[in-house]
Amino acid sequence: MRVMASIAPPDPSAGGSLDIVAAISRWLSALLTVRTTVIVLLACIGLVLIFADQGTGKPEDHSKSASSGQSASGIAAPLLPPGVQPAATTGPEAEMARLINDSIAIVPAGRVAAKPFFWAGNMADRERATDCLAATGYYEAGTRAADQRAVMQVVLNRVRHPAFPHSICGVVFQGAERKTGCQFTFACDGSMARRQPSAAIWRQARITASEMLTGQIEPAVGNATHYHTDWVHPAWSSQMNKIAAIDTHLFFRWRGNIGEPQSFTTRYSGSEPLIARLAGLSIAHREGLLTADAPLPVVPFGAAALPSMRPENALTAAREILPDQARAPDADVFLVTLDKAGADGFARQAELACAGKTTCRFLGWTNPAYKASQFPVSGRAIDTLSFSYVRQGASDAGKARWNCNEFPRGDRAQCLRRGG
Template sequence: MPSSQTPPAPSTDAGVSPLLIGLLALIALVAVLVPALLVANSPHVIVHKRPPVLISHRVVPQAELPPVEPVQLQAVDPDDARAINASVPFSTLPNPAARPFRLPGAADSRARAIDCLAAGVYYEAGDDTVGQRAVAQVIINRLRHPAFPKTVCGVVFQGSERRTGCQFTFTCDGAILRYTPTAAAWKRAREVAELALGGSVYKAVGHATHYHTDWVVPYWSASLEKISEVHTHLFFRWAGWWGTPPAFNRGYAGVEPNIPQMARLSGAHQGDAGTLLAPELTENGEPVDPEAIPDAAVPAPLGATGADNNSFAVTLDRTMNPEAFAALAIRTCGERTFCKFMAWTDAKQTPKQLPPSPAQSAAMSFSYLRDQNMGFAKALWNCQQFKRPSPVQCMRAQLPATATPPPAAAPVVAGDTKAIGPVPLAGIRKKSGGADQAAPAAPMVDKPQPSPTPR
């Protein structure tokens, strides 16, 4: 049964004075306010996940061509990158505008150049006319500089055969294959390209050959002179003579290569005029990384002990995926400016010395030729041995020459003044001195295949 007694009231005499309670409250308040004030008034400190490592600033002498560094970014947060970039001062030296550039050449080559430049400005600057004009000027500046290829497409797609070696990231990270501009955006990009290739100059970037967005830090950013800023892009030129107007003195090659990656955007990039190598695909659709090929699989140059250290004659593993032939060639050629890679699946046909015989040439399974001075790299397969998705990847069919002994020369008879020459072809006649005479046959000469005009 519950108790009816009222419970006693709690005692108020706890032995703690109001003065002590107030003192404790004051101490607690100070403990909160002091750290807050220290944090609010302390200087801002940038904390990096990994300390940036920048290429030291060095003026490359005129006698030495400056290296073109691959695009490699520091592992820093975007906010830290902006602070680092802001700490790099702008150059106080003059920033003269570049000379106008007017694209020469045939209509088909001009169309390829315009579309390559349009792709460059769109994928690098988005649908922003001002940013696109700045990027277009950098590409034209590179075209005129001895350190870069001598075609518009060669500049834009330089290093695109390597996942880590491209100069414009959209050419090797798959962006050009994943994202397609709208018809209106592509039209605007082409208009910017046509203006730039028709003599329009974007003065703000001067003779800049490099740029990056302000939320990334490339390794080379401290080695060049920062000269201007356009929206979120920072523009740089080489220090010393290589960044001055006289250094931009190289002529245009005159013939633009076909770019397989451009075929989905441009009808002008479908043909067989010096195709620049695009990343090859494996059966599962992933790019073949040349750096993933082991050192043991890389052959030595055929002329390693002679004068030619840039030519390779290789016997391919019959079990190797044909899609990986190009990656093997790129890995084998390494950093060579010029390289010729020829490969056979039949070891009996692989030559021991170059040039190969006509029969060996007809049996060749794959070839790769690189000439970085002209922005040219081309891979071709023997399509009688390996099916390819496009005929531009096929070698020209060659018939092995049969060994036919030359005809015996007619004996020279004393007193015979008739000139000894080739037997005339029947049915071909020409006039000489008013009389019809049989025309001598023209000697048959193997003409080399056309190649881009040298710089």
């Protein structure tokens, strides 16, 4: 039986949520059958509760935590390793660094595309090189292929430059034996122990690395040999040529001839070391699993796939051998210990040593503990260099430069230019 009535719907502003529910119930009861009223009443109660919740005055939270990988805009944000706080990229110090970095202009015409790198070597070395390059791309740049290529290009540029080791894994893990000496942060800050990429992400990073080893280049960074993020400002960055900015990474090359394309002439060694720290990710870096030209064994992905290798032990250096590319200086290179009291005579001493030589490099240290004795010169030795004299041809009179932190000079052009 239907009962018709001329009743206006209740005014929601007349009372609280429970009054609204009661009013709706009475109104519907006058219009509908009991069974229909119950169904509709339940739906209305849900709607009223939703409206009541929206009326509490609390703003809707669209953001997610950094660990979720999503920002408020819904765009994927970089995942942070456990224990690392996102405050490192924000705050007064980070903003000041950004202001300083923004004030350093990109050098016009400072970016020249690097030459393609074409792999030449046996299968085992190729696999090791690929995985070292892939790890650098993932840990230093995240998961975007374009960002990974930029970082990988820096690695390949270093391989071709005489200031660095001449293998890919040697460049990537240079200085990793020292807590503060690694050239790429992930190699010694524990990132590999804290987090690993998924199988799909690792596969994609290896594909990008393989492309870079077979002729792909990243022209956006040219011959850059250094980079840093925009929320830090290392002292060396203002002493180098800034040549590119990609997202939050800034790319640099040395000033002068040492940073010009003609300096990238060192031949790749063709030999890659076994890096035990990569054993959890890479079959090629697991002892005894790969020989020069044997097919790849079928081993599941990741350190967890090896029952006898706990994750914490997978990254322990059971046998870690960086490439022994060290060599004695050439006849036109002098690595010497200098008397600190005779700084004004350093240039004359260098000219005498280089007499009759068309090209010559004279590098000196006042602290014999830091003096280099072979190539490549370590980062520590470069950082503590006291004096250098370089002559680069018959028409070059030679340039003498001092470490102005150690020996202040009236003319800043006589100061050593610091890299990093």
